[in-house]
Amino acid sequence: TRTRHINIQRLNPSVRTLLGSNYSSSKEDLALQAVQTRFQKVKAECGQICITEQAKTNVIGKGWYNIVRKPFSCKKIFNYDVFDSSTELEESPHKIPAFLYDEFTYQGRVHVSNMFRNDETPFSKYADWNKDMVQNLVTKIRHGIPTSSYGAKAYSSLKLAMHHTKNTGAHVLVIGSQKPWVEAMLLEQGASHVSTLDYSSIKCDHPQITTYTPPELTAAFLSGTLPVFDGVVSYSSIEHSGLGRYGDALNPYGDLIAMARAWCLVKDLGFAVVGVPTGPDHITFNLHRVYGPLMYSHLFANWQQVYTDTDINLYVSEKHRKRTYGGGFFHTIHVLRKNRTFFAL
Template structure:
């Protein structure tokens, strides 16, 4: 530290200094200079110490953004005590260490942040986009029964039920693509553009779908290009257009007929064709949107192959399509982890962590509030076992 003494040239100042010099012996003056030097040095050391403390704090607070380098990751993993955090499951509370060892690691993940209500994970060996789509195509070509299985095959039980940490109840549907629900009302898009959010939400037979409208209103899509997964009726597409989207591609199991007046803004592609041509779409989209779709993937309800990680595959596929920083508007049933077979999954703290891998969780929206809500652990598990609420979360690819 440098100390500058600046003296005014006035006679008073000169006189005072002269008097001080006559009255102060050299030893006293030297002692005062030593004190000033000590204080200055202490200030410098304190500043350096506080800077290191701030760096330490940044390393010790895990988040998706802070986990960048291997060195930081190692520090975070070493500092975590997963036995200090409990996770709410259908059979009571379990430590995050139990979940990490019995669920996440067997599924290829690992906890790097004891964040609430959803832990932060990394993948032990993240697959390439080529592998993600190749594996999906391989699964899709497996022969399927004429009717969806009414029970989870025993050899799949542990994988579907997260090694016993996901609840189970029966709720069976046969919505095979050849007999079940099929696309409709795509010729009414012009009419739907004049619908209110309540009318659009009603097309999905679920008021909770209004949460998608609120999310898109909170994160506007002005001049953005996006993709929608799993539409039966074009209500998500219309919401996107109403919130400024420039172009929207819909991926579906069935061919869709787009009205001529919207062909410059809307298009569609079959799921199989899309998987074969994925490289033409990789990292091309500013946003993706899906509501009440991901939770069905791999349960066989729609004639799709049984796949315990079908929903996780879908999330990896979506991530491959988004640009860095691209947004995902994701609507799924929230609650305590469970499967109502073969209807849908319910997402609690455990599976949401795997679903959110590779994304930063920005906000959560409900149907009863235009602004974002605080999805606490209490709110997530508030409805009890095998009960659920659809929310729409906004995620950002990282």
């Protein structure tokens, strides 16, 4: 009798699930072993940023969420070989691997549903932001015309949040950007310069915008040539970090590491403006995270909570819970402040 070899990588995901571990390919197993090995290095270098166990969490106060203190090393958190290595997998898993489940779910305290997307973009892909394009967006904002890629509400919410920051003459870092609507808003409000961090290489000839890929920014930080930023802005980006949707390596703490790095890059008493999905603590894997009181407290570790357009009580209702678990979400805005004295860091 001939034994027929089944290439599990070519099977429909639902069929692969039904077949189970008896048909898992050795190539896939080796890749997952590599993920596990890298993850142990992440845990070793990450320090307290990656500690989420309730008994080990240092809560020092209460804002909208618990205020959490996590001492860590900026030099270690920018170890590119550990935190920014390319994915070991041909495609992100459709479910969280068992050996990462506790870490992704905060030891089972965060609900999980599954909704898979593959939006991987080669790092070599270029976006082109020419000067006229950026200036056109600035002009629209000046005349009150919404320019957000996420609709009028996102535009108005972010603009309102900017009233709690000092952008005039500031150098601001934008994390995650496919269209420069946030950059244009900052320039319209008087920022002297905007730097943008994105996985794609962005070609931009505007004299007030500098762009970085993660390797470029990390190299500049470690060499001491990166400027210290007055603030950082991120809208609909951090919630995806470490889920593999965009071809990034799996990392349960990808979002926490991103915010810790932002803390390192901003001057003392500088600001962060963060827009992410809000609701009951939840992960729709590999789509995004939805932040509630638990996940927000760790995402905002070492940051003072200054302003929000969110009443968290409105976002944890049963109606919203069902909608969120079904894949829906609501982006909300928070303004934070770095304060080394307050956190004794």
